[in-house]
Amino acid sequence: MNLRIHNTLTRTVEPFAPIVPGHVRMYVCGITIYDYCHVGHARFLMAFDVVSRWLRTLGYRVTYVRNITDIDDKIIRRALERGIAIRQLTAEMTQAMHEDVAALGIEAPTFEPRATEHVGGMLSMIATLEAKGLAYRSADGDVNFAVRKFPGYGKLSGKSLDQLRAGERVAVLGAKQDPLDFVLWKAAKASEPEDAKWDSPFGRGRPGWHIECSAMCKALLGEEFDIHGGGADLTFPHHENEIAQSEGANESGRFARVWMHNGLLNLDNEKMSKSLGNFFTIRDVLERYDGETLRFFFLRAHYRSALAYSDASLADARGALRRLYTALDGTPAPEGFVLDWAEPRAAAFRDAMNDDFGTPEAVAVLFELATELNRTRSGSTAGLLKALGATLGLLQQPPRAFLQGGAATGGLDEQAIAERIAARAAAKQARDFKLADAIRDELAAQGIALKDSAQGTVWVKS
Numbered sequence: 121m122n123l124r125i126h127n128t129l130t131r132t133v134e135p136f137a138p139i140v141p142g143h144v145r146m147y148v149c150g151i152t153i154y155d156y157c158h159v160g161h162a163r164f165l166m167a168f169d170v171v172s173r174w175l176r177t178l179g180y181r182v183t184y185v186r187n188i189t190d191i192d193d194k195i196i197r198r199a200l201e202r203g204i205a206i207r208q209l210t211a212e213m214t215q216a217m218h219e220d221v222a223a224l225g226i227e228a229p230t231f232e233p234r235a236t237e238h239v240g241g242m243l244s245m246i247a248t249l250e251a252k253g254l255a256y257r258s259a260d261g262d263v264n265f266a267v268r269k270f271p272g273y274g275k276l277s278g279k280s281l282d283q284l285r286a287g288e289r290v291a292v293l294g295a296k297q298d299p300l301d302f303v304l305w306k307a308a309k310a311s312e313p314e315d316a317k318w319d320s321p322f323g324r325g326r327p328g329w330h331i332e333c334s335a336m337c338k339a340l341l342g343e344e345f346d347i348h349g350g351g352a353d354l355t356f357p358h359h360e361n362e363i364a365q366s367e368g369a370n371e372s373g374r375f376a377r378v379w380m381h382n383g384l385l386n387l388d389n390e391k392m393s394k395s396l397g398n399f400f401t402i403r404d405v406l407e408r409y410d411g412e413t414l415r416f417f418f419l420r421a422h423y424r425s426a427l428a429y430s431d432a433s434l435a436d437a438r439g440a441l442r443r444l445y446t447a448l449d450g451t452p453a454p455e456g457f458v459l460d461w462a463e464p465r466a467a468a469f470r471d472a473m474n475d476d477f478g479t480p481e482a483v484a485v486l487f488e489l490a491t492e493l494n495r496t497r498s499g500s501t502a503g504l505l506k507a508l509g510a511t512l513g514l515l516q517q518p519p520r521a522f523l524q525g526g527a528a529t530g531g532l533d534e535q536a537i538a539e540r541i542a543a544r545a546a547a548k549q550a551r552d553f554k555l556a557d558a559i560r561d562e563l564a565a566q567g568i569a570l571k572d573s574a575q576g577t578v579w580v581k582s
């Protein structure tokens with residue numbers, strides 16, 4: 121089976137073929153960096169990490185662009201509150217984001233443009249839109265996009281202008297001609313700091329959010345490219361507006377071919393977001409669970425489904441991942457194993473991934489292999505398990521390192537645990553099984569399980 125991808129634009133799962141054979145160009149809307157990333161961000165970061173990894177596994181060259189929004193109302197407000205320059209805030213938060221992303225094993229995109237580096241491209245796009253009659257200057261000094269002038273408006277949402285207007289909260293029309301019109305260039309306000317203002321043919325001001333992505337797509341991927349992605353909450357209005365701007369301004373009238381949207385992460389059935397105040401930062405979560413467990417938690421669900429975050433589901437993911445590592449701990453994967461896609465389980469895994477990145481079914485194949493490995497102790501099964509895991513960014517740690525990491529150890533360090541294990545071995549040697557069992561129970565009470573084998577005793581966290 122060849123790769124098929126769900127396209128929000130057509131609402132169907134379609135066969136995928138890149139415009140330029142062998143080369144996939146993908147843009148994903150990134151983070152507005154005014155604070156630490158919340159675990160909801162990890163969902164889209166992970167979804168498109170898996171997409172780009174799988175495209176590479178299929179042999180495609182991938183140009184992956186994930187932007188950073190480094191100018192916005194929230195950024196300005198936070199920089200003012202903290203009494204620091206905008207650039208200082210965004211540099212600090214970008215570095216923190218890179219640390220979080222690395223802890224989750226998320227590969228760096230090919231390009232990570234910052235909006236403030238592309239203001240020139242935004243201004244030329246706005247000028248083109250104005251020249252084509254798709255944008256107008258309003259009485260308050262802003263430049264707005266005129267949605268009624270763009271015939272395709274609503275095609276991503278699958279709604280007419282009237283339906284979209286009805287779905288909006290009663291919009292403040294202000295200086296806009298239509299409540300759905302959106303700002304391309306915001307006129308500078310006296311209350312805003314100087315580092316939030318740029319000179320332009322439309323007066324001093326700053327870009328609106330939507331035009332940032334349109335300009336960065338064009339600068340790095342050209343007018344037409346293969347995949348545009350983001351969270352499902354960006355479908356309307358952000359992505360609808362990107363289409364209107366880009367197709368409106370581009371000479372070819374074209375833009376992204378396939379629109380991919382990941383489902384959101386819910387906490388207590390509410391969308392996790394900072395405005396609702398119910399967010400956990402990625403850092404909060406990483407204090408309790410390792411990055412691979414969080415990755416596994418996401419991959420057990422399909423990227424398009426909504427997913428609920430709970431401690432129980434994270435602990436369950438940790439336990440399930442432990443089962444895979446335990447199998448590999450028993451039978452190590454041989455060095456230099458070569459994955460053969462004709463092998464039936466490898467083929468089943470590939471078919472699952474080719475069916476719109478079906479990670480739940482792909483993970484199920486990993487469990488089948490682990491069960492078989494526990495039974496057969498076959499090196500080639502271990503090799504296959506590890507090699508398939510690698511395509512998802514899983515199972516690449518030494519099994520013992522994973523099994524000894526994670527949960528609490530009652531304050532015992534490795535040396536103290538080794539001393540207890542030695543004391544227990546000595547007790548067994550002296551046939552004092554009561555003492556040996558007491559040491560085992562004492563360690564178990566602190567979350568440390570002992571496993572005896574011909575090679576000696578090893579420990580894992582339980």
Ligand SMILES: [Zn+2]
Nearest residue numbers: 149150333358
């Ligand atoms: Zn965007």
